[in-house]
Amino acid sequence: MRSHSVSNSTGETPFDESVVDTSAVQLEGAWRNFFAMRTTSPTDESAPTSPPIGESAIPDWREYLRGSGETRRQCGIRLACIDLERRWQLRQDWLVEQYFASEREWATDPEAITRLIHAEVAAKRARNLHCEVADYAARFPQLPIDQLHDAIESTDAPLIPNYRIEKRLGRGGMGDVYLAFESRLQRPVALKVLRAGINWQHAAQQRFRQEAIAAAKLHHPNIAPVFEADSHQGILYYTMEYCPAGSLMNRVANGGKLAPREATEWIVQACKGVAAAHAAGLIHRDLKPDNVLIGSDGAPKVADFGLVRQLQTDRPLTVEHSLLGSPGYLAPEQASGQAHQAGPPADVYGMGATLYRLVCGRAPFEGTDLLQVLRDVAAIDPIPPRRLAAEIPEELQTILLKALEKSPQARYPRIEAFADDLQRFLDNRPILARPIGPIGRTIKWTRRNPLAAFWLGVSVVTLLVATVVSLRFAWIANEQAALASERALREEQERIAAVTAKQAAEIAQLAEEKQRKAAEQAAESAQQAQIAEKLQRKAAEQARDRLRETLDATLNLDSLINLVKQPELTPEQQQFLGRMLTYYREVAGDQNNDPDVQLRIAEAGLKVGYLESLLGRYRESEIAFTDAISRLEALLPSAVDPTTYRVLLITGYRQRSLIRANQSPKLARLDQQAALGHIAPLGMQPQLSEAFAAVIVDLLTIVAEQHLLDREYDECQQRLRQIEQLIRQQSKTNPNSPNLIIYQAIANSLEGLLLSITKDFQSSQKKHLQAIALLEELSVTDPTDPPIRAALGDSLFQFALSLQQHNRHQEAIDRFSASIRIYQELLRENPLMVDYRYSLANNYIERVTSHLDRGDLQSLQNDLRQARTLVDELRKQSPNRLEYQRLSLRVDAEQWLLRPQVTENSTFMAIDRFWRDHIDPLLAPKASDADQRWQEARAAAQLAIRLREQGKYAQAIEQFTKALKALDESSEKGRNYERGCLYYERGLARADAKQHAAAILDFTDALKVQLPLVANESAEISYRLAVAWSFNDRGLAYEAQQEDELAEQDYREAIRRFQAIVQQSPNADHFRGLGASLCNLGNLLRLDKPAESLEWYTQAVNALTRVYRQNAEDATAAQFLRNAYWGRARAYQAVGNYPAAIEAWDAAISLDTDDEWLTFRQQKAYCLLKLGQADAAIAEISAVSRRPDFWNWHYVEFAWIFSLASQSDPKSAPIRIERGLQLIRMALERGYTNLPNLRNHPDFAPLRAHPQFEAILTQTKAKPTKANNSKK
CATH class of the missing domain: 1.25.40 (Serine Threonine Protein Phosphatase 5, Tetratricopeptide repeat)
Incomplete structure (x- = not known):
């Protein structure tokens, strides 16, 4: 298997490229099959209607993810790029950000973002769509602008048949190198293309061909192989092995260096490749760290034979005396312009310079002045390596300095000799090279400085003669020398002073002239700048005016929204709608930075986002909202009056949270928090306009609903209080505002649901009825207004859910039916409004439960058929919307579970097969998709509850177990309340199946996670109820196991907790729980302690009588009360009080007919x-x-x-x-x-x-x- 380590020094996880290649090949094959199915699918409209080959059949790239660590990351990026390009081929405008939902770490990974941008831009340009760097800079501000330029401009690479370009790897002197995927052989390759700008140069074309031919001749493990060389439409290219680990330069980037022995090992292997080239008669002439790649097998591979020279011919491949190669690594003969004379010693120098860079952290010669670098290469010895890095051994320094000799004859004559001496160093054997001694250094200095050497020799001879003469005339010379020295010094000082004064005058005159000219140029430049600024300002003002006029006159988005709400659109209206949306996108791309223009574009973006959501185009809607939010956030800091901007931002975040809620609940919550952050600076200001207040109330309603779903009841109540406060303030100035009345009704319905969940049905019913009354009264004033009618339909729906929860099913059916009638009318009038269709489907599905309770199977089946039709229409319009997928799943499950063969003779295999065939494909967990596992846990729990209600206990236990496993692997694994509920429900199923020992374990596990939630009596009531019921039902299981003492302890604890609950919240459900626990304790004590049991039965009768009097139709309360009378009668019999027993029997008989x-x-x-x-x-x-x-x-x-x-x-x-x-x-x-x-x-x-x-x-x-x- 091909693999290499990303970094041997850091010990990172090995990256296995073959895994990436295999996964990419498999995904490409799946896409080919998909496209083949599409092209062969029937198109005859008269053919039987069968499911089209649509998104449900699209390959899921995440299914092909393999490996871990860096391998998985690289595999994911490659697969996502393939997926993105193929979806654009399907006309699905897929964006980079859509991959961040499942792979969140990519959002901060520059490489992943860059490669995905490259794929997106390439796909867009394949459809002739324009791409701007500015657009991507706004979407990805975390990327440097040059990196964005590189990602986008690299898509300008020519289209070569059989190759799909993924990104640009580098740019050389005459060509660009890309990472490409060869579709024919299903492998990644490095594709080198002669740059278009120099394609016309004959010499460049000749060199490019020669490079490909030269490399293709060579076959050696240490030479990067060439796979193909050809031209397409006049563009020269060739492909070679792709080395994802990069080059040796990548390992020492930014001044880094390698350990001497490690670097030497790399160079010894690379020399073998160079030796193979020499044996084939080719001289590389451009050896450097960038041209030594690290192959997939971890071996170095020499590449880039663009400057190759054939030893068999004297004909140069480059222009005579031209400079070719990288200056810092050139041999001195190449630096002097004699590249055509370079032989094997030139490559010895190149490999020596490469090794020098690896161990010293810099090239032998560096600098910004190219000519100076070339002069240094030709004339100056490199700094000894040990001065730059003391850890370099003396032997290695000797080898390097010999390889870097100025004279080719002084270097190693062949690359093999250089490699052999390096190997001697590695083997700790004596090397052949010898360090240069003092005489040698003197000779080298003399050769480099002949004139200085001549004068030095003359000086030495003169010194000897002078010494001899001085012995003879010492006293004369000393006297005359002193006089002469004094006179010479005086004359020299006078001469220097005269010259200095003259030069100072000349310099002052030149400086004055230069200063005068600079002042004139500065004045002229300032004048020109003023003129240019005026022209620019005038042009900008004209552009702003034109843009404002266009936005005001043409982009009437309110009319478009009203247009969409019409029953049907004519072809002309559809064309107009398309033109306006296209025009908005063009306006949104305008680079005008005028704040007023940007504000208008942002406002238009919010309307476009809403318009797209009405049409069911949720991805386009999210993009529009995101663009508007970005503009508004940028404008807010400099806004004089921030109120307008904050209200618009609240609107944008609120709308985007609704779009995101079904794909990424966490992102939706972040949007809600961002919106709440803008409410805080506004406060509950009475001076807020009604429109602004409506926006804030709308957001608070959404947040309250989310708190309710998350069982955060205190937070939900807090938001409801905020809504009431704001509505109360606004009502002072506009008491009859329809919007405020609607929001008040919505808040009442929401509070009704909250009270229902917390088991206060009487208060819940009151709130629901208040909401309905408000909306019915408002609808009298405007019976055709869609928002009023929709709000009424939703309030009826919410009330029906509360009634259903309290087993008042006939009343629930009546409310569902009223809501259905409203939404049917709205949908007939507004067939394009998907929200009406969704609400109607929800009504039908929820009404099924009440029909089932009443045994009305005919009405139940009819509701399921209606729901199926509506859900299919929704999914046809938005197949990927998770909200609609859940609806479809629920209809499937209800229809399947109600089939006769399932109801009468259901087996675990049948249930498991249904789950595998219908639910797993929809809710199968994806890699790193914990949100999806949370949805699976919820779906499994719902199915398990239905199975237990039907007496299918084994299947129910299995599904509860599956739900617990999914919860532990989900993003919501911290939800201990839900985990406790699952343990409790599984315990009930096991108790029903007579598995009492296992049930005790489940109830105990439930209490382990529930008790920490109720550490004090002020804890959430729903949590305290869960604990009380767990104690009660564990007591029943202990009693079934004949462990009476433990059962009595649990019953007493349950009673204590229920009593505390009813004191705080005395509603029917709480009293019902108290009565049940009192009866259970009485039953346990009746045989051994009948007198004491009589006291418990009496308390149970009192508690349950209160519930029954409130609602005589409460079947559960009637059953519990009957049991209490039964127990009290038997207890009276046990103590011999037969008259009281007869009275208790009469009461029990009146409550029972079975x-x-x-x-x-x-x-x-x-x-x-x-x-x-x-x-x-x-x-x-x-x-x-x-x-x-x-x-x-x-x-x-x-x-x-x-x-x-x-x-x-x-x-x-x-x-x-x-x-x-x-x-x-x-x-x-x-x-x-x-x-x-x-x-x-x-x-x-x-x-x-x-x-x-x-x-x-x-x-x-x-x-x-x-x-x-x-x-x-």
Whole structure:
């Protein structure tokens, strides 16, 4: 496998390029298959309607992501570039930013952004769309402007068949090098193209061809291979191996350097490639760190044979005496303009200079003056390496200085000799090169400075002669020398003074003349600048005026919005709409920096964003809002009156949050927070205009709804209070404003939902009714106004949800139906408004639950069909909108779960297959997409609850487990309340499945995450309720496991918590929970402590009676109250208080009409017998004994009553005994089998005394009667 390390020195994760290549090939193949399917799909309109090959079949690039670390990053960037270009081919205007949702780290990764920009620009230009650097600078301010220029301008590369250019890798003297993807062989390559500006130069073309031919001749592991060389439409190009690790220069960029031994190892390997070129008769002549690449296998590869010279011919490939190559690395013979004479020693010098750069951190010769650098190369020795880096060994310095000798004859004669000496150094063997001694240095200095050497020799000879003579004439010479020296010094001083004065005068005159000319030029320049400034100012003013006039006269976006809301658009109107949107984009690209113009463009952008959202084009809408927000944020700091700008920013952030909510909830919340940040400086100012106040109220409503969804009830309440305060202030000046009334109604509905969730149904109902009343009254004044009617429809919908939550399903159906009628009318009048279609579909889907509760399957199926039609229309318009995908999934799930074969004979395999086929493809987790895992957790939990309600406990447990796993892997893994709820719900499913030990573990896990949320009594009530119910249901599980002490502890703890809750919030649900826990504790104590249990039952009756009196239709409250009366009756029986027991049985009987009703009658009869009222007991039994829906044991219980009654009245005993035997026979015929109970129970003694008793038991056979078969 091909792999290389990004940085051996830093120990980063190895980057495996073959993984990237394989993934890219697979994705390209998937796209080819996709396009093939599109071209072969039927186009005949008369053909049967089948799903088109649309976005659902588009390959998902994230499915092809492989590897980890740097490999995964490079793989992702490559795949995203492919995906972006292919989507533009589909006419999907895909943008770079859309990849940041799943790969958030790319938003701060310059390489990822640059490559994606390159792909986007290339795709746009392929469709003849104009691209401006300024546009991308505004979108990506974090990138340097030169990097943006490079990314965009590199797309100007010529289109070469079979190659897709991804980015520019570099620019040489005559050509550009690009990273390209060769589609034919499915591999990345480096594509070198002769730059268009020099294509006409014959010599350049000749050199470019020679480079390709020379490199193609060479086949060696240390030479970058050439794959193809050709021309297209006169453009010369060739391809070679792509080396993603770059060159040796990349490893020592910005003055860096390598360890001496590491650098030497690289050069030794590179020398092998150069030696192979020499063996083929080619001299490179341009060796430097940039031209030694690091291949995919980690080996150095010599590249760029653009200056190659053939040893077999004297004909130069370059202009005679021209300078070719990089100055700092040129051999001295090349620096002197004799490049055609360069032989192998020139390449020895180049490799030596390259090694010098790697170990010293700089080239042998550097400078900004090119000519000076060339003179230094030819005449000056390089600085010894050890002076620049003391860690360089002496032996390596000796080798380098020999390779960098000025004379070719003094260097190593062949590149192999140079490499061999380096290898000796690496092997710790003696090197062949020798350091230069003092004599050698003197000779080198003499050769470089012959004139200075001559005069130095003369001086030495003269000095010797003078010494001899001086011995003879010392005293004369000394005397004369002193006199002469004094005279010479005096004369020299006089001469210098005269010259200095003259020069000073001349310099002063020149300076004065220069100053005068500079002043004249400055005055002339200032005058010209003033003229230019006036012209520029005038032109700018004219441009601003024209732009203002155009914006005011042509860009009437309000009329466009009204146009979109019409039932149908004519072709002319559609064309007009398209022209206006196109014109806005042109205006938005105007570079005019006038604040007034920018403000008008921003306002227009907000309207365009809203217009695009009405049309369902949410990506275009987000782009327009983003552009407007950027302009407004830039204008705000310098605004004189910031109120207008802040209100517009609130509008922009609010609208964009709605667009983003279904794709990235976190981004939507950030937008909401940004908008709230602009509200704070405004405050709740009474002087705010109604329009501005409406914008703020609208935002606060959205934020409150988000808090409600996130179960942040205190924050939701806080926002509602802010809304009320602002509406109250605005009402003082305009009490009858329709907008304020609408927002007041919306706030009431929202508060109604909040109260419903917190189990205060009475207050919730009041708020909902207030909202509906406000809107109905407002609709009387303007019955055709769409916003009023839509608000009324939404309020009815919200009220229906609250009613449904409290099991008042018929009332909920009525409200859903009223809302449906409103949205149907609105949709008929405004068929392009997707929000109406979405609201209508939601009504149908939610009404399904109430139909199901009432058993109205025909209405249920009809609602599902209506919802399916609406959802399909929504998804056809916006296939990628997650909001619509969820609706579609819910309709699928409801329809599938209601199929007869599923309802009657559902198995885990069937449920699992449905999940795999329908839900997993939609909600499958993507890499780094934790938001998606949160949605999967919610969907799994909803399905699990439905399965548990249908008695499919094993499947429900499986889905709850899946939901918990998804939650742990999601962006919302910190939601302990939701995690606790999932554990609790799974515990209920396990308890229903008689898995009580496992249920105890689940309830315990629920409490572990719930208890920290309720550390004090002021915690959120919903959290405290969850804890109370967890204790209650764990108590039930302990009781089922016969762990009565633990069960009693949990019941008492649940009661304590429920009592605290009802004191703070005394609503029906809270009292219902308290009553249930009181009953459960009474049941546990009834057998052993009947007197104490009686107290708990009495408290339960009191709590539940309060709930039942408030709503007699509350079936759950009725059932709980019946159970409380049942327990109290049995407790009274246990303590012998039969009159009180009879009273309790009567209460229980009045609340029940099912099978338990018969048992209650039998128990009441028993109490009457205990009071000596046998006739009354018989009458109680006789009143119900003819019912056809008895179970066989009911007959035995009634026989037991007749047996006991026979003992109280001897006269009636024979008749009652006969009736008892008859009932036993009927029980046996219906399958009763507990004969030992009949033979041994003392209460049946009167019946056993009858001579026919045993014969009845042994001879009566069970009969398959309807009643018997109906009950098991």
